[in-house]
Amino acid sequence: xxxxxxxxxxxxxxxxxxxxxxxxxxxxxxxxxxxxxxxxxxxxxxxxxxxxxxxxxxxxxxxxxxxxxxxxxxxxxxxxxxxxxxxxxxxxxxxxxxxxxxxxxxxxxxxxxxxxxxxxxxxxxxxxxxxxxxxxxxxxxxxxxxxxxxxxxxxxxxxxxxxxxxxxxxxxxxxxxxxxxxxxxxxxxxxxxxxxxxxxxxxxxxxxxxxxxxxxxxxxxxxxxxxxxxxxxxxxxxxxxxxxxxxxxxxxxxxxxxxxxxxxxxxxxxxxxxxxxxxxxxxxxxxxxxxxxxxxxxxxxxxxxxxxxxxxxxxxxxxxxxxxxxxxxxxxxxxxxxxxxxxxxxxxxxxxxxxxxxxxxxxxxxxxxxxxxxxxxxxxxxxxxxxxxxxxxxxxxxxxxxxxxxxxxxxxxxxxxxxxxxxxxxxxxxxxxxxxxxxxxxxxxxxxxxxxxxxxxxxxxxxxx
Numbered sequence: 001x002x003x004x005x006x007x008x009x010x011x012x013x014x015x016x017x018x019x020x021x022x023x024x025x026x027x028x029x030x031x032x033x034x035x036x037x038x039x040x041x042x043x044x045x046x047x048x049x050x051x052x053x054x055x056x057x058x059x060x061x062x063x064x065x066x067x068x069x070x071x072x073x074x075x076x077x078x079x080x081x082x083x084x085x086x087x088x089x090x091x092x093x094x095x096x097x098x099x100x101x102x103x104x105x106x107x108x109x110x111x112x113x114x115x116x117x118x119x120x121x122x123x124x125x126x127x128x129x130x131x132x133x134x135x136x137x138x139x140x141x142x143x144x145x146x147x148x149x150x151x152x153x154x155x156x157x158x159x160x161x162x163x164x165x166x167x168x169x170x171x172x173x174x175x176x177x178x179x180x181x182x183x184x185x186x187x188x189x190x191x192x193x194x195x196x197x198x199x200x201x202x203x204x205x206x207x208x209x210x211x212x213x214x215x216x217x218x219x220x221x222x223x224x225x226x227x228x229x230x231x232x233x234x235x236x237x238x239x240x241x242x243x244x245x246x247x248x249x250x251x252x253x254x255x256x257x258x259x260x261x262x263x264x265x266x267x268x269x270x271x272x273x274x275x276x277x278x279x280x281x282x283x284x285x286x287x288x289x290x291x292x293x294x295x296x297x298x299x300x301x302x303x304x305x306x307x308x309x310x311x312x313x314x315x316x317x318x319x320x321x322x323x324x325x326x327x328x329x330x331x332x333x334x335x336x337x338x339x340x341x342x343x344x345x346x347x348x349x350x351x352x353x354x355x356x357x358x359x360x361x362x363x364x365x366x367x368x369x370x371x372x373x374x375x376x377x378x379x380x381x382x383x384x385x386x387x388x389x390x391x392x393x394x395x396x397x398x399x400x401x402x403x404x405x406x407x408x409x410x411x412x413x414x415x416x417x418x419x420x421x422x423x424x425x426x427x428x429x430x431x432x433x434x435x436x437x438x439x440x441x442x443x444x445x446x447x448x449x450x451x452x453x454x455x456x457x458x459x460x461x462x463x464x465x
Contacts, residue, residue: 007312008459009328015082017451021068023444025096026339026451030156030293031107034127035345038082038442039109040070040451041093065092065114071132074345074440074453082453086131091115094146100153103162103182108135110164112146115139118166118176120185138176138185145169147199154205154250163188165211167198173213174201175225191230193221199244204270206253214243220258222273234273238266245289251296255317259286265301267313267324280323282309287338294344295437298458299324302340307331308443310456327458333445343440347455435460 021042029037048061071086092114099108107123109132119137123130140146145168152163164176164185171194178185193201194215204210209226210233220243222233245259248270255277256268265286266276284306292298299311312325436459444451 006460007325007327009310010457011328011330012455012457013332014453014455015080017072017082017084017453019068019070019444019449019451021066022446022449023451024338024446025093026341026442026444027096027098027109028341028343028345028442029098029107029123030100030344031098031102034107034123034130035343036074036127037107037123037130038072038074038343038453039096039098039132040072040339040442040444041096041111042068042070042449043092043094043114043446044068045092067092067113069093069096069111069132070451071130073128074343076347082451085129088132095148097149097151099151099162100156101158103178104180106182108182110149110151112149112166114145116141116144116146116168118146118149118164118174118185120178120182122182135182136185138187140166140168140174140187140190141170141172143170144172147197148201150202150211152203152205152208154203154248156250159208163203163208165201165203167193167201167213167215169197171196171198171215171217173198173211173223175211189225191223193223193232194219197242199242200246202246202248204256205248205250210270212246212248212256212258214239214246214258214260216242218242218260220246222270236273238276239264241285245286245301247289247291249291249296250293251291252315257289257291257299257313259289259301261285261304263303263306265289265299265311265324267317269317277317278313278322278324280311280326282306282311282326284337287336288340290341292342292439295439298327298342298439300340300342300441302337302443304336304338307333307337308340308441328456330441330443330452330454330456332452333443333448333450335445335447335450337443337445339442339444341442343442345440347438347440 019042021044024043025041027039044066046064046066067090069088072082073085074081095112097110109121111119117137117139120135121132122135124133147167149164149166162178166174172190173193174187175189176185177188193213194217196216198213198215201213211223214220218239220236224233239260239262241261243260247257249255254270256270258266263284265280265282267278268276282301282303284303286301287304288302290300297313299313301309303309308330309326310328312327438457442453
């Protein structure tokens with residue numbers, strides 16, 4: 001754990017919600033006036049029931065991938081700030097992303113699902129009483145799973161044309177066009193980007209004709225969508241395992257973050273993609289990365305078997321800088337950490353003083369020691385396969401990969417009863433006259449089927465830089 005002694009950090013759990021299905025994606029609405037709305041996507045693998053006396057065979061029906069989309073409203077209440085306002089039964093969801101700007105006056109959510117489709121739904125009604133309604137959809141191809149999506153609006157500017165990029169389990173990258181009304185989406189272009197699963201695709205928010213993709217072939221690639229050559233702008237193999245998370249910085253031009261099953265977060269200057277600016281080991285496969293919407297040096301990472309971490313990435317990064325600072329770890333999820341997002345919602349005084357929030361202390365390592373020597377057998381569900389896995393805590397646990405069936409125990413997590421659990425965290429010495437920044441976050445995890453809403457506070461001598 002790399003903690004800069006100039007910072008003091010604390011995390012406080014506000015609420016834990018049972019999602020019933022395995023939760024893998026969560027997004028706060030970024031549209032002004034709708035910041036209190038939170039969406040959560042789930043993925044549940046259901047094996048078909050076999051008749052008595054029948055043994056499994058290659059001719060058996062494939063497992064059914066079920067999903068559920070939840071919509072929540074966050075209010076400034078002390079004990080239960082999150083309220084479910086809608087649930088939609090659907091096929092399994094792999095990724096969800098809100099468009100950063102309204103389309104035809106309404107917030108629009110993009111959904112990548114296990115039937116190889118990207119669906120759009122818009123939010124109708126008022127902030128106090130709203131529901132998602134289906135808008136349109138497009139198929140990426142037969143017999144594939146849509147694994148990720150990203151909007152071209154990351155700088156919260158609409159611009160035209162309005163586009164989406166998506167990746168799928170066949171290794172393809174798809175560029176999608178959305179009309180101004182949001183009532184139609186179609187495939188503009190599609191190409192083979194990777195040899196195996198293309199886990200992620202994302203726009204360069206400062207130069208939207210450029211998109212990036214990462215795959216299970218361990219390659220990170222850039223593409224100019226204006227070119228018909230299908231030749232990548234670059235191919236990087238700096239990651240030693242599958243690349244599964246990419247995000248362009250919405251506030252800092254030429255800065256890109258990538259994450260991999262190799263447990264490393266790399267920062268890049270997009271003008272020089274031969275070597276990363278910084279390489280930080282976060283001790284867990286990095287499934288999602290999210291830049292803070294207003295504090296440009298903060299990066300949130302979902303680290304699978306190592307919970308969620310917040311990194312400080314200072315301005316003026318230079319090539320070959322050793323690493324970013326890990327400010328905090330939130331390890332209260334008892335399962336694979338998949339979904340994570342920052343909220344743009346300001347916190348009220350009632351939440352600042354809430355007794356429902358429990359400060360986390362730095363004894364996660366002790367928690368891990370308590371679990372050492374134990375083992376856990378699980379059914380490892382991934383987008384492309386199912387494995388029986390015997391997990392054992394080791395001194396140096398291997399990285400987890402949905403397609404490689406490796407993993408490790410996570411620290412003891414919540415009971416799942418919807419109450420704020422006993423919490424543990426890290427922190428450091430507070431400097432005098434510290435500047436304080438408070439953020440609201442949502443995170444979700446897979447096998448324990450829970451969604452956490454929590455507050456994170458960082459103090460420093462001077463404003464974060």
